[in-house]
Amino acid sequence: MEQAALPEWESVLIEEAIATAERRLEKEREKASKRAIQLAREQGYHRLAVAIDHPVRASREHHGQLRLFDKDLTLFDGS
Helix, strand or coil: CCCCCCCHHHHHHHHHHHHHHHHHHHHHHHHHHHHHHHHHHHHHHHHHHHHHHCCCCCCCCCCCCCCCCCCCCCCCCCC
């Protein structure tokens, strides 16, 4: 059996629907990409804020803080 050819207006309608769907898909992809970048930025800002609020304490010394002695000695430190 041979398939009947579609009328011209129907072919145009189908092509327009496909083109519209492809444009919509491209816009959605762009929005998703922008949203992913925004979420990554927000996550970075959050990590930075947490790091500033809770710094890692490697030692009791704070840079830029004035001290009476170069190093606070304890009773058992070597002379």
